[in-house]
Amino acid sequence: MEEQKKKDEEYMKKAILEAQKAFEEDEIPVGAIIVCRDRIISRAHNLTEMLCDVTAHAEMQAITSGANMLGGKYLKDCTLYVTVEPCVMCAGAIGWAQISRVVYGAADEKRGYSKFAPNALHPKTTVTSGVLEEECRLLMQDFFGRKR
């Protein structure tokens, strides 16, 4: 249990690195990685501004690129680490991809899936929240603080 927690924090740090890249590019700072059997198969950060595309969330890109890497569209033995709670769109994609585990940092009370689509994920998917929560949340707060 303690070992899992350590591993989760280690991987979440990689997702935070991605979120920081987004921050530096003036994108809403969300980062994601996908891990398959202890190997990172994709890394992505939000690119909605640069790509001028509302669908270019970190999770969406990580899923597309992870499936590409594995050569199959289902990510059944994979864990998605994402700095902020997925939105409805991303939760729907996570559901379609049948990702087995989702770990997120900060909750998103405004747009998070757990409020709007609590059953969007595959029924077998397990969810862990609050991993390095403060660090993930502060990145978002800093970003939106500067925007005001």
Add this chain to the structure above:
Amino acid sequence: MEEQKKKDEEYMKKAILEAQKAFEEDEIPVGAIIVCRDRIISRAHNLTEMLCDVTAHAEMQAITSGANMLGGKYLKDCTLYVTVEPCVMCAGAIGWAQISRVVYGAADEKRGYSKFAPNALHPKTTVTSGVLEEECRLLMQDFFGRKR
């Protein structure tokens, strides 16, 4: 009112043409088009198999390409025509894009957003369902009938 109905059916026929392309490519037959001020700005059909990507739904691609066409990520004065009720993922994307109107053909009782995420769309978005419903539904039934 009658004129709107005629127009909706006309545009839905274009979306059905897209769905038929998907069918011929052995993809789940869903097609979508986006119309902005009486002009079609994007056409797409489901490509999840070919692209090996669960996110490659017709609506997602239509949104990405429509935003590209308009040069802005919001599709506020646009109508999305799609042959089948959008799933949770697509409804989330439609919400982010702030598409003003959604018109769909057949309901999707298993994966449709109205069951799993009824509030996923932008509050101002209006929805019309059942346009050329039978034609849209029969394409799906034919497809899954052949698969059995």
